[in-house]
Amino acid sequence: MKHLKWSxxxxxxxxxxxxxxxxxxxxxxxxxxxxxxxxxxxxxIITDFNASQADYAVELQxxxxxAYNDSVTAGALAGNLPDILDVDGPNxxxxxxxxxxxxxxxxxxxxxxFLPGTKxxxxxxxYSIGLWDAAISLVTRKSTLxxxxxxxxxxxxxxxxxxxxxxxxxxxxxxxxxxxxxxxMAWKGEWYPYAxxxxxxxxxxxxxxxxxxxxxEGALNGDAAQAWGKxxxxxxxxGYAQADxxxxxxxxxxxxxxxxxxWNGNWAALGALKAFDDTLFLPAPDFGKGPKIGAxxxxxxxxxxxxxxxxxxxxxxxxxxDKYLADFSNGIGLIPATPSAAALxxxxxxxxxxxxxxxxxxxxxxxxxxxxxxxVQAKVFExxxxxxxxxxxxxxxxxAAVDEIDADITKNNGYAAQ
Amino acid sequence: MxxxxxxxxxxxxxxxxxxxxxxxxxxxxxxxxxxxxSLKPSSQLLADAHSFRAxxxxxxxxxxxxxxAFKRAPVALFVFNSVLVxxxxxxxxxxxxxxxxxxxxFVHWKGRDLxxxxxxxxxxxxxxxxxxxxxxxxxxxxxxxxGGITWGWLNSYRVQIVPFIADGLTIYLxxxxxxxxxxxxxxxARVEGAxxxxxxxxxxxxLSGPVLATxxxxxxxxxxxxxxxxxxxTQEEQYRPVMVGLxxxxxxxxxxxxxxxxxxxxxxxxxxxxxxxxxxxxxxxASTGVKG
Numbered sequence: 001m002k003h004l005k006w007s008x009x010x011x012x013x014x015x016x017x018x019x020x021x022x023x024x025x026x027x028x029x030x031x032x033x034x035x036x037x038x039x040x041x042x043x044x045i046i047t048d049f050n051a052s053q054a055d056y057a058v059e060l061q062x063x064x065x066x067a068y069n070d071s072v073t074a075g076a077l078a079g080n081l082p083d084i085l086d087v088d089g090p091n092x093x094x095x096x097x098x099x100x101x102x103x104x105x106x107x108x109x110x111x112x113x114f115l116p117g118t119k120x121x122x123x124x125x126x127y128s129i130g131l132w133d134a135a136i137s138l139v140t141r142k143s144t145l146x147x148x149x150x151x152x153x154x155x156x157x158x159x160x161x162x163x164x165x166x167x168x169x170x171x172x173x174x175x176x177x178x179x180x181x182x183x184x185m186a187w188k189g190e191w192y193p194y195a196x197x198x199x200x201x202x203x204x205x206x207x208x209x210x211x212x213x214x215x216x217e218g219a220l221n222g223d224a225a226q227a228w229g230k231x232x233x234x235x236x237x238x239g240y241a242q243a244d245x246x247x248x249x250x251x252x253x254x255x256x257x258x259x260x261x262x263w264n265g266n267w268a269a270l271g272a273l274k275a276f277d278d279t280l281f282l283p284a285p286d287f288g289k290g291p292k293i294g295a296x297x298x299x300x301x302x303x304x305x306x307x308x309x310x311x312x313x314x315x316x317x318x319x320x321x322d323k324y325l326a327d328f329s330n331g332i333g334l335i336p337a338t339p340s341a342a343a344l345x346x347x348x349x350x351x352x353x354x355x356x357x358x359x360x361x362x363x364x365x366x367x368x369x370x371x372x373x374x375x376v377q378a379k380v381f382e383x384x385x386x387x388x389x390x391x392x393x394x395x396x397x398x399x400a401a402v403d404e405i406d407a408d409i410t411k412n413n414g415y416a417a418q
Numbered sequence: 419m420x421x422x423x424x425x426x427x428x429x430x431x432x433x434x435x436x437x438x439x440x441x442x443x444x445x446x447x448x449x450x451x452x453x454x455x456s457l458k459p460s461s462q463l464l465a466d467a468h469s470f471r472a473x474x475x476x477x478x479x480x481x482x483x484x485x486x487a488f489k490r491a492p493v494a495l496f497v498f499n500s501v502l503v504x505x506x507x508x509x510x511x512x513x514x515x516x517x518x519x520x521x522x523x524f525v526h527w528k529g530r531d532l533x534x535x536x537x538x539x540x541x542x543x544x545x546x547x548x549x550x551x552x553x554x555x556x557x558x559x560x561x562x563x564x565g566g567i568t569w570g571w572l573n574s575y576r577v578q579i580v581p582f583i584a585d586g587l588t589i590y591l592x593x594x595x596x597x598x599x600x601x602x603x604x605x606x607a608r609v610e611g612a613x614x615x616x617x618x619x620x621x622x623x624x625l626s627g628p629v630l631a632t633x634x635x636x637x638x639x640x641x642x643x644x645x646x647x648x649x650x651x652t653q654e655e656q657y658r659p660v661m662v663g664l665x666x667x668x669x670x671x672x673x674x675x676x677x678x679x680x681x682x683x684x685x686x687x688x689x690x691x692x693x694x695x696x697x698x699x700x701x702x703x704a705s706t707g708v709k710g
Contacts, residue, residue: 033491033665034490034491034668061653062655064665064668067662074651077554077557078556078557079557080653246467248467251464252461
């Protein structure tokens with residue numbers, strides 16, 4: 001009898017141990033360290049997920065955004081990647097190509113209504129999905145448009161190139177502003193391709209030829225690109241915008257009345273609304289090939305080295321619930337990925353002060369080139385746009401940029417699958 | 419004649435002190451701006467940035483930015499990590515590099531000059547070029563701890579310390595300094611039968627205060643300002659140093675007041691360390707011509 005008791009106890013212990021070890025730990029890296037609101041929401045999602053099932057337990061490691069990409073690259077080199085990663089949309093193809101990420105297997109019917117910019121597709125496969133998107137608008141005031149006798153552009157009928165030019169000229173001639181247009185030249189890095197390459201695309205050019213992704217020839221130095229370059233340069237030479245901007249002017253200039261128009265993202269929209277009760281968020285002008293703004297923000301994906309990709313995908317699918325999309329939007333002001341989530345957010349529901357951004361993202365959002373070479377092309381474009389803004393010869397600068405991009409593509413064997 | 423000479427001397431003094439005050443002002447402006455700005459709300463900080471008000475504690479002054487900085491990031495942890503990593507590295511580096519320099523200067527052995535040349539040649543190799551090989555190596559090294567043998571040094575203090583203990587510049591500083599010490603002292607000690615280690619410990623090191631201070635300050639600054647290596651090897655927050663922590667404050671809508679508060683906090687250990695060693699540092703510069 002005594003032996004039986006011990007045997008039962010031993011079996012129970014072994015059984016308990018087996019059950020306990022059945023919970024697999026999934027590690028997750030996220031770029032939001034230092035953002036209290038964002039950290040709180042992501043931690044809540046993880047807590048909810050861990051409590052909702054017994055198969056997996058997600059453990060979070062947050063990184064400051066500026067150090068995140070380098071940390072992931074170092075982690076990949078050292079073979080130390082987590083199961084779940086978040087990735088900035090335009091970087092995803094590079095990480096997929098480099099073998100940091102694997103395709104994301106989630107029920108695609110669940111993302112059918114997601115904004116196009118939130119879906120990270122590469123080579124026909126879904127690699128990442130975003131809980132939000134970001135959008136840019138031309139911020140101004142109703143009173144400014146009235147004072148300058150300008151038509152209010154709409155999504156259906158945005159300003160043409162000529163109308164935009166006339167608006168800048170009217171603002172400059174009024175003498176009321178330090179500069180007619182705040183382009184955010186104080187911000188560097190990804191801001192340039194995100195905010196300014198859509199102008200180039202609206203002219204009909206692009207950073208790289210998207211039909212093949214094998215060259216930038218013709219796309220970045222063809223007639224359309226040359227026209228963009230000349231237009232871009234004249235903004236500075238004609239005194240509509242400043243090529244060098246103080247960070248303080250970027251942060252406070254529009255609110256202080258220094259600019260008639262500001263090219264800025266939805267993350268700064270609440271500040272603009274607070275500054276003026278007649279703030280308007282206008283769509284991008286149409287320079288000939290349709291009005292365009294940048295799309296794709298941070299997204300979740302599964303690392304290539306994950307031993308539990310199904311668990312990682314399960315977590316990501318769990319995070320796609322409208323309530324979490326709404327929480328992120330309420331917390332950090334970004335655009336909820338679905339119309340049903342937008343309806344839960346005061347700022348983005350129909351009639352909400354930022355609802356216009358949902359429409360902008362849906363109608364004008366344009367992905368940056370979906371190629372592994374983008375990480376290099378973005379830097380080349382940034383340098384070219386900056387040089388042209390500072391007076392460099394347009395044709396020579398764009399030709400040089402094309403050469404640099406093409407050399408990188410050649411060096412990487414066309415970024416063919418590894 | 420004597421009056422003119424007196425006047426000239428007075429004028430020279432006025433000019434000298436004016437120039438020195440101007441230089442002192444130029445160097446102290448950033449520090450004053452940082453500390454004053456850390457007491458202002460971001461909106462006021464930006465509004466004052468283009469005027470002399472930026473250097474004056476006027477307007478809405480409070481310690482709120484400091485409280486907010488501690489809420490945003492584990493500031494005390496980052497400062498502790500940096501001080502620990504820097505402190506251990508500096509002490510270990512002074513011990514190891516001075517011993518190496520001693521061997522290069524006073525002990526005659528085969529291949530000594532070639533070895534020193536190779537070590538000095540590493541001065542021209544930027545860290546960025548060896549960062550990736552070092553990362554690959556560090557991620558596979560063994561370590562014996564409480565839990566037995568583990569593989570990989572990532573996410574630890576040792577990975578931030580060990581690769582930086584020995585370096586060409588510190589060895590070079592010691593070699594240059596040791597060369598100026600009277601050779602007779604060493605020879606006399608050898609004649610008396612002192613061991614090399616006794617000479618190093620009882621004669622050479624007690625005479626090396628200035629170079630120890632210089633090497634310590636240079637190493638301290640290099641280690642305390644580490645950024646690239648820590649972001650490559652510390653995926654876990656608990657091991658991150660202050661410079662990685664600074665990035666916690668660069669969000670989309672930047673809280674400049676908090677950034678200034680954080681910078682003020684992390685500058686304190688550097689200033690304290692420098693002030694502690696200031697006299698020896700200046701004496702070393704005067705004697706060796708080495709600038710920090």
